[in-house]
Amino acid sequence: MTSAPATQDLALSARGVRMEYLDRGTRERFVAIDSLDLDIKQGEFVTIVGPSGCGKSTFVKLVNGLLSATEGEILVRSVAKGKSDAMVFQDSALFPWYKIIDNVSYGLVCAGVSKKQAHERAMPLIKLVGLGGFENKYPYQLSGGMQQRANLARALCVDPAILLMDEPFAALDAQTREVMQAELLRIWRGAEAEGGARKTVLFITHQIEEAVFLSDRVIVMSARPGRIMEDIRIDLPRPRDLHVKRTPEFQEYQEQIWQLIASQLKAAASQFGGSTE
Amino acid sequence: MTVAAPAMTSRGPERSRRRIKIPNERLFYAVLGFVGLLVIWELASNFDLDPETPGTQGLVKRILMSAPTLIWNAGIEDFSSGVIWPHIAISLQEWFYGFIISCFLGITLGLSLGWFRRFRLATQPLVSALYSTPTIALFPLIVLIAGIGLESKVILVVLASIFAVIINTMVGVQSVSWKHLEIASSFGASQTQIVRSVVLPTTIPFILTGVRLAAGRSLVGVVVAEFQAANQGVGFYIALNGQTLNTARVFIGLLLLGGFGIFVGELVRLVENRFDAWRPSIHR
Amino acid sequence: MTAGTQMIAVTSNAERHRSRLPRWYRRREASILSFSGLAAFVIIWQVAAQIGQLDFTFFFASPTGIIEAASKEVQLPRFWDDVATSAWELLAGSGVALGLGVPIGLAIGWYRRVGFMFDPWLNFFNALPRIALLPLLVLWLGLGTEMKIAAVSLGAFFSIVVPTAQGVKTVDRNLLDVGRSMDASQGRIFTSIVLPATVPYIISGIRIAIGRGLIGVVVAEFYAQTKGIGVIIVKSQQALNSDRMLFGIILFTISGILLSYATSLLERRFQKWRPGQDMEE
Numbered sequence A: 001m002t003s004a005p006a007t008q009d010l011a012l013s014a015r016g017v018r019m020e021y022l023d024r025g026t027r028e029r030f031v032a033i034d035s036l037d038l039d040i041k042q043g044e045f046v047t048i049v050g051p052s053g054c055g056k057s058t059f060v061k062l063v064n065g066l067l068s069a070t071e072g073e074i075l076v077r078s079v080a081k082g083k084s085d086a087m088v089f090q091d092s093a094l095f096p097w098y099k100i101i102d103n104v105s106y107g108l109v110c111a112g113v114s115k116k117q118a119h120e121r122a123m124p125l126i127k128l129v130g131l132g133g134f135e136n137k138y139p140y141q142l143s144g145g146m147q148q149r150a151n152l153a154r155a156l157c158v159d160p161a162i163l164l165m166d167e168p169f170a171a172l173d174a175q176t177r178e179v180m181q182a183e184l185l186r187i188w189r190g191a192e193a194e195g196g197a198r199k200t201v202l203f204i205t206h207q208i209e210e211a212v213f214l215s216d217r218v219i220v221m222s223a224r225p226g227r228i229m230e231d232i233r234i235d236l237p238r239p240r241d242l243h244v245k246r247t248p249e250f251q252e253y254q255e256q257i258w259q260l261i262a263s264q265l266k267a268a269a270s271q272f273g274g275s276t277e
Numbered sequence B: 001m002t003v004a005a006p007a008m009t010s011r012g013p014e015r016s017r018r019r020i021k022i023p024n025e026r027l028f029y030a031v032l033g034f035v036g037l038l039v040i041w042e043l044a045s046n047f048d049l050d051p052e053t054p055g056t057q058g059l060v061k062r063i064l065m066s067a068p069t070l071i072w073n074a075g076i077e078d079f080s081s082g083v084i085w086p087h088i089a090i091s092l093q094e095w096f097y098g099f100i101i102s103c104f105l106g107i108t109l110g111l112s113l114g115w116f117r118r119f120r121l122a123t124q125p126l127v128s129a130l131y132s133t134p135t136i137a138l139f140p141l142i143v144l145i146a147g148i149g150l151e152s153k154v155i156l157v158v159l160a161s162i163f164a165v166i167i168n169t170m171v172g173v174q175s176v177s178w179k180h181l182e183i184a185s186s187f188g189a190s191q192t193q194i195v196r197s198v199v200l201p202t203t204i205p206f207i208l209t210g211v212r213l214a215a216g217r218s219l220v221g222v223v224v225a226e227f228q229a230a231n232q233g234v235g236f237y238i239a240l241n242g243q244t245l246n247t248a249r250v251f252i253g254l255l256l257l258g259g260f261g262i263f264v265g266e267l268v269r270l271v272e273n274r275f276d277a278w279r280p281s282i283h284r
Numbered sequence C: 001m002t003a004g005t006q007m008i009a010v011t012s013n014a015e016r017h018r019s020r021l022p023r024w025y026r027r028r029e030a031s032i033l034s035f036s037g038l039a040a041f042v043i044i045w046q047v048a049a050q051i052g053q054l055d056f057t058f059f060f061a062s063p064t065g066i067i068e069a070a071s072k073e074v075q076l077p078r079f080w081d082d083v084a085t086s087a088w089e090l091l092a093g094s095g096v097a098l099g100l101g102v103p104i105g106l107a108i109g110w111y112r113r114v115g116f117m118f119d120p121w122l123n124f125f126n127a128l129p130r131i132a133l134l135p136l137l138v139l140w141l142g143l144g145t146e147m148k149i150a151a152v153s154l155g156a157f158f159s160i161v162v163p164t165a166q167g168v169k170t171v172d173r174n175l176l177d178v179g180r181s182m183d184a185s186q187g188r189i190f191t192s193i194v195l196p197a198t199v200p201y202i203i204s205g206i207r208i209a210i211g212r213g214l215i216g217v218v219v220a221e222f223y224a225q226t227k228g229i230g231v232i233i234v235k236s237q238q239a240l241n242s243d244r245m246l247f248g249i250i251l252f253t254i255s256g257i258l259l260s261y262a263t264s265l266l267e268r269r270f271q272k273w274r275p276g277q278d279m280e281e
């Protein structure tokens, strides 16, 4: 409930976040995230990369209020009172029993909007993500890429303060993935054109290239327990298209992040007494 | 260019040509199987080794096996004289009450057992013991408690069928995906919204499977109850005619039960299809 | 940015539901709850029976009464005769059902046309409570053991045939194509691909068949009333001895539990995946 003057233009502020899981069997405490500080400005596109199991998904769930932190505090800018306005957007997570239109308008219906109105408000977003004409299909009738578009539309539909995206493109093939990355930036701008303010995005991925291509900032997390190792500003001009991936600046960013993660992997490997190469 | 290639044999077209011969093969063979057996049955029962004593010396003893024509005639007789209607009515009544109670009670219990972990754990030994018991063995006990009227039969029908509903519903609730629950709560869904948008859609196919099984088991309950203690009902009609060597009428009773079983099964299947729109259909 | 917006702390639902129960309890919650649930049931029943609250006209069994009846029963040679009879009926009946059901199910699944021919009859018998055939069996076989074995196998037979045929029909097409592309003979394809793929289905059929067979034993013994555990139950009812009656019922419960345990052992041995439960009827 604190609202310091310095946080005026922040969308998210995490201070000293520590997350422990309790193992049901052995009753041991397992530290997934330790002393994590992160500020995200409004309208920023921030991506977190890090080795598998370093607590990226855990952090997203903390922000979304699906888990609660053991220590520390997470503040989120919110229009609605009492409820965090951020949305998770996980890999292929549509409700299989709802048509696309009902999936996309789900958040609105949950917020108490009538079904008819919710449908009306969902239609422009379905068109925005390029699914016009598919609104009455069931998820199984759509390809993986199309399902992810619907998934994105569902998250955008509630007009969240922060769009949380946990490895949304992980299950897609390489080509579809590239297309979807460009699409995401297009939709991000499109939403901006429609709604006014730029949407704040917190994006999680394993792919360094994807992170650099999409983001204003890339956060590199260390292996367990997850801490922030490096916070890298990506100064590539926007709007970007896929050609930007061929530029030397882009490759440099990629190389820099790769070095950071590789050092983590080596550290992890030497812990188990093995070597990486 | 002119090298003699090994002969190319095409396998595909040949096969499909063979299939075209009979437009509806499935129906053809089904009718063949059905009619064929009836004809064999009829012929066998008419083939008397000793014409002096018809029906006792046959290849198939007619008095024990009856015959399709005998069954047909007896059926006409009993339906036109109306003696069979009260039996059907009383059995339907027992079945209906038992089945409905089973469905309501079973779904409620199954949902609570699936949803409330502690409730499930506390009742687990009792539920699984009852589930493993052939519940119709409880009939003598029910008769002691509730007499031999309609109540005891309905109780037996419920006992025979309710576990199919309970267990299927419970498994359905337990198979609700954690991911879907997370999505719902991330969109701020209330408890009732979660139940309506996630728990029920996942569970309904399981519930309907349970209901379909329960329909058949309720019929078992009706028959067993009427075998044991009754002076009316289709089960009684079968038992009585069996004891009086009225074999044709035993078969009439069996036809009624089987026909009703198929009818109810198909009815539930229709409802199941209605709820299956969101699944990829593998059969078409 | 926008006036009126503010930073709020994220709170989760989980926070409100976090359990405050002691550690030792949480660690063993499952067994503690199961045991106390059962114990509570038995104690309440015993107390109720003791103070006469459970007095439904003729029903006055109690846990201790059942144990007493059981200890008397097990000393009688007749009791063991009854148990042996019921066990033999179940065993022989299930054996017949398995011996006939598996080959017939395989044939129905493998030869498309045979399947079509049997379809109407299978549907009919599947929808019919097979127990209704009992009067016919009595006509044909009398009141003796043969009749009961037939009743058990009729009950179990269709639960074996249907899943077996289903198993053959759902054998992975790709596997069959592999076999065909290697020019394997029909017989070879059948024994090396179809049969192994069908075993899990047969076993899940056995699980259902056992329940059906047990029902067959009970109803046949109720109906004929010559020998067996079912007869103990009916005779106790006629003598208004509810303790002994419940003992008989519990014997069926125990056999049901043991047999389903035995099947799960079989399942664990053979079943790599579970076929849908839909095949029961």
Ligand SMILES: Nc1ncnc2c1ncn2[C@@H]1O[C@H](COP(=O)(O)OP(=O)(O)OP(=O)(O)O)[C@@H](O)[C@H]1O
Residues within 6 Å of the ligand: A021, A022, A023, A030, A032, A051, A052, A053, A054, A055, A056, A057, A058, A059, A224
């Ligand atoms: N519910 C849970 N209970 C116990 N431990 C958990 C739970 N969820 C995650 N963990 C552990 O916490 C650590 C972080 O998990 P998390 O899912 O956040 O990793 P991640 O960074 O998203 O990994 P990935 O990149 O593979 O998705 C992992 O080591 C995991 O084993």
Ligand SMILES: [Mg+2]
Residues within 6 Å of the ligand: A056, A057, A058, A166, A167
């Ligand atoms: Mg993750």
